[in-house]
Amino acid sequence: MALIELKGIERVFQLGDATVHALAGLNLRIDNGEYVAVMGPSGSGKSTLLNLLGLLDRPNAGTYLLEGRDVTTLSPDEQARVRSERIGFVFQSFHLVPRLTAAENIALPMTLAGIPARERNDRVARALAGFGLENRADHRPEQLSGGQRQRVAIARATIMQPALILADEPTGNLDRHTGEEVVSLLEGLNASGVTLIVVTHDQAMGARARRQLVMEDGRLEHDSANAAG
Amino acid sequence: MRLADTLRFARDAATGYPMRTALSVLAMSIGVAAVVILTALGDGARRYVVGQFSAIGTNLVIVLPGRSGTGGFNPANAITTTPRDLTIDDAGSLRRASAVSRVAPLIVGTSEISFGGKLREIMVAGSTSDFIPIRNFELAQGRGLPDEDWNRGSSVAIIGNKIREELFGNEPAVGQLIRVGDRRLRVIGVLKAVGQGLGMNTDELVIVPAALAQAMFNTNTLFRILVEARSREAIPEAKEQVMEILKQRHRGEEDVTVITQDAVLVTFDKLLGALTLGVAGIAAISLAVAGILVMNVMLVAVTQRTGEIGLLKALGAPARTIRLAFLTEAAMLSTVGAVVGYLLGQLGAFALRQAFPVFPAYPPDWAVIAGLSTALGTGLLFGVMPARRAARLDPVQALMKH
Numbered sequence: 001m002a003l004i005e006l007k008g009i010e011r012v013f014q015l016g017d018a019t020v021h022a023l024a025g026l027n028l029r030i031d032n033g034e035y036v037a038v039m040g041p042s043g044s045g046k047s048t049l050l051n052l053l054g055l056l057d058r059p060n061a062g063t064y065l066l067e068g069r070d071v072t073t074l075s076p077d078e079q080a081r082v083r084s085e086r087i088g089f090v091f092q093s094f095h096l097v098p099r100l101t102a103a104e105n106i107a108l109p110m111t112l113a114g115i116p117a118r119e120r121n122d123r124v125a126r127a128l129a130g131f132g133l134e135n136r137a138d139h140r141p142e143q144l145s146g147g148q149r150q151r152v153a154i155a156r157a158t159i160m161q162p163a164l165i166l167a168d169e170p171t172g173n174l175d176r177h178t179g180e181e182v183v184s185l186l187e188g189l190n191a192s193g194v195t196l197i198v199v200t201h202d203q204a205m206g207a208r209a210r211r212q213l214v215m216e217d218g219r220l221e222h223d224s225a226n227a228a229g
Numbered sequence: 230m231r232l233a234d235t236l237r238f239a240r241d242a243a244t245g246y247p248m249r250t251a252l253s254v255l256a257m258s259i260g261v262a263a264v265v266i267l268t269a270l271g272d273g274a275r276r277y278v279v280g281q282f283s284a285i286g287t288n289l290v291i292v293l294p295g296r297s298g299t300g301g302f303n304p305a306n307a308i309t310t311t312p313r314d315l316t317i318d319d320a321g322s323l324r325r326a327s328a329v330s331r332v333a334p335l336i337v338g339t340s341e342i343s344f345g346g347k348l349r350e351i352m353v354a355g356s357t358s359d360f361i362p363i364r365n366f367e368l369a370q371g372r373g374l375p376d377e378d379w380n381r382g383s384s385v386a387i388i389g390n391k392i393r394e395e396l397f398g399n400e401p402a403v404g405q406l407i408r409v410g411d412r413r414l415r416v417i418g419v420l421k422a423v424g425q426g427l428g429m430n431t432d433e434l435v436i437v438p439a440a441l442a443q444a445m446f447n448t449n450t451l452f453r454i455l456v457e458a459r460s461r462e463a464i465p466e467a468k469e470q471v472m473e474i475l476k477q478r479h480r481g482e483e484d485v486t487v488i489t490q491d492a493v494l495v496t497f498d499k500l501l502g503a504l505t506l507g508v509a510g511i512a513a514i515s516l517a518v519a520g521i522l523v524m525n526v527m528l529v530a531v532t533q534r535t536g537e538i539g540l541l542k543a544l545g546a547p548a549r550t551i552r553l554a555f556l557t558e559a560a561m562l563s564t565v566g567a568v569v570g571y572l573l574g575q576l577g578a579f580a581l582r583q584a585f586p587v588f589p590a591y592p593p594d595w596a597v598i599a600g601l602s603t604a605l606g607t608g609l610l611f612g613v614m615p616a617r618r619a620a621r622l623d624p625v626q627a628l629m630k631h
Binding site for chain 2: 051054056057076077080081082083084085087089091095097098099100108109111112113114116117156160
C-alpha cells in the first residue's frame, strides 16, 4: 500500500528577480515500510522534498497523498496534527532543546500532544532503555556525546510511533563510528515496519538503502526502483 | 499542551536565561514597589492630617470673629479685623440652639508661669468646663474646670504634662498654688501627655476659666467659640442656628465666620487623596515602562529561540500552543515581578512606619490592586505581540536558524 503519493509537485522560490524551481513536476510513490535514500548535489531540491514530505512546506502545485489522504489542502493546525501523529524528524544538528534533560527532550512531542505525565514517563522510560540511554535520562544535551544526542533525537522522533521517519543528514555531524551506530539504529526501526526516508550526501550510506533516489535541479534523475523494473 | 506542562515549559524557558529574566522581573518589581510605597506615603499623609483634625474634636463647629467672603478654611480668618467682637455672652447664647450639645468659648494668649522659683513662658487657653470634653483632651490627674457662671472665673488652672514635669518633677501638682502672670491660681488638674499635634501642643498649655483669661489679657473678645453639634447629621443645622443667633445678637450683621470641622476635613481629605492618586499615576508610568521591557525581553527570546520554535512546530505543536507558551512566559515574568514588587513595597512601607511611628504609611487597597493588575495587564498585553510573532514563524526558516 502506498504511504506517500506525490503527483505533479511544483515548488517555486522567488529569489530577487530569479525564479527557482526547487521541485519541478515531481511524481513519486513510496510504499509502507520502504527504506529510501534521497541523494544529489546541494541545491538539487532534496531538502525541499523532505520539508514537503514532512508538511513543513507547501507545494505551489500538485497533490500529496499521505496514507491516501490529500494533506496539501489541510489547515496549518491540521498539518501540525499529522506531523505530531504520523511523522518523526531526525535532523543533522539534532535540534535538542538545550535546557531540557534527555528524558524531557524525548517526551517533548507527547507533552505538546497533551498526553498525561504518567503515560509519558512510562513511554520515555521504555525509550531510554531501548536506545541505551538509561543512565543519561537527567543529562542535558551539552552533557551528552554527539552519538548520544542523536540517539535522544531518534528516541524523540519515534516516541509518538509515527508511520514515517524523515532523516536529514542524520550522520552529518558525527564521526564514522557513531554515524554507523546511528544508521544501524534507524535501519532497525525500518526493520520493525517504519518507513524511513534519509537525505544524505554520503554515497556509502545511500548505498545501504533498499531504494535510491537521485535528484538534480528539482527533478528525479534516477530511481533505483524504476531502473530495476 | 496541558496547562501544567505549559506552565512548566514557560518556567524552564524563563529560568534558562537567568540574567534576562532577573532584569525584567526587577524592572516590574521596581514599578510595583514604587506604586506601593508612593501611595503609602500619600495615603499616610492623608490619614495623618485627617487623624489630627479628627483629634481636635468630633462634630465640631467653630465660630471665628470677622466675616470672610466664602466658607471653608482660610488662614486670613485668623487676622481679619473684627467689626464686632465675639463675647462670652455670645458664646453662652449658643447653648439655646437645639442642634448644639456643648459650647466652649476660647481665649488664647501667652503668659509666664512660676512655681518655687522656676519660671517659664506658656500658652494660656481660657475656656469653660466643656472645653476639655469638646477637644477630646484627657486628664491624667485631678479634675476639669468647674461648671460655674461663665462670667465668674475662679482662680484655678489645669496644666499640661510637660509643665508639670518641669515645675513639680515628682512632687504632686494638684492642689499646689502657682503664679500665672500676676494671678495666683490653684492647680486642679493635669492633662495627659499627648505630644505634638496639629492643633495646640497641650503639654505646654495652661487652661484657666474664660473670664479669668479675659481679665488676665485685659480683653472682652473671644478668639473662637467651639460648638459641638448633637450628631454628625446635625452639623449643618447647628451651623445655621449658630449663624442665626449671632446675627440676631449683632443687629442683623453677619460679622462672624462659622466653619465646620467636616468641611476642613473633607477639603484635606480630597486634596491629599488627589495627591495620592497623582503619585500613583506617576508610579504607574514605571509599570508601563516595565511592561515594554517585558515585551522587549520576549521579542529577544523569540529571536534567540527561533530554532526551538521551528522544532516545536516540526514536532506537531499548533500555533496556539506556541502562542500560549510564550504568553505564559511573559505573564510569569510580570507575575513574579509584581509579587516581588508588592513584597518590596510592603517592606518599604513597613520601614517607613518604623522610622516615623506617627506616620500611618499603609498603602491603600485600591492602589495595591491597581498596581498589581496594571503590572499583570501590561505584562500580558505586551506579551501578545512577541507570542504572535513566534506562532507565525515559518517552520522551515525557523529550523534553519539553529
